[in-house]
Amino acid sequence: MIDNEITIVTAFYDIGRKDIKNFERDNDKYLSYFEFLAGIKNKMIIYTQENIKEKILDTRKKHNLEDKTIIITKELQEFDEQGYKKIIDTFRNYDQSINRKNPQTNIECISPMYCYLMYLKPFFVCDAIQRGLTDKNIMWLDFGFNHGGNFFVDKDQFNFYLQKQNSIDENKINLFSIKNDDKQTLANIYFSMENIFNGWYYIRKIKKLALI
16 A cells, blocks of 8 residues: 555645735635645645644544644745745736736736745755655645535545555656646636636655755
8 A cells, every 4th residue: 555655735824815806815724724634644744834733733634634644834935035025026017907808807817825835845845855744755735635525525534644645647747627628728828817726736756865
């Protein structure tokens, strides 16, 4: 079974969404999203900030999974200070609404902190690997996956042990699409900013993995 074990990596940080018009989601809302998937029995490594970690741990404790939970507190800017500065400067110097279909409905056009957090997903995974915390099979899963019922409606279905499926290609990063067969061009996807991939992907740990 060891070859099929999967470590889940995720993260949650308060980036001030409750104050962003049309995207108001406070910490409690995201914790309720996390409650939906918190019953998954795999080891879960969660990156967050100091004032949120106990609430996250309490959510896993409800499922008696505290011994399968590792919470790491680390400030967002510490992961890539140069990347953080570049994103902030880009928002300051360039209008992010240009060449977008509905920029007012896409938080990626409004919040540099949101964009930085999305950019950091592989950094979280690499950090967990470099700390020696993961199994060889690793899955990133968004903390707010499913957004409280967008794809699944019964949280009791998430009380299983997630194992690697035979269709996984171990030599590649596996992305999971929410559409069966999308025919849009890359230009159309860029313009519409429509979601193509869901908030999860699979990677197999290798001996040397780093972000340069």
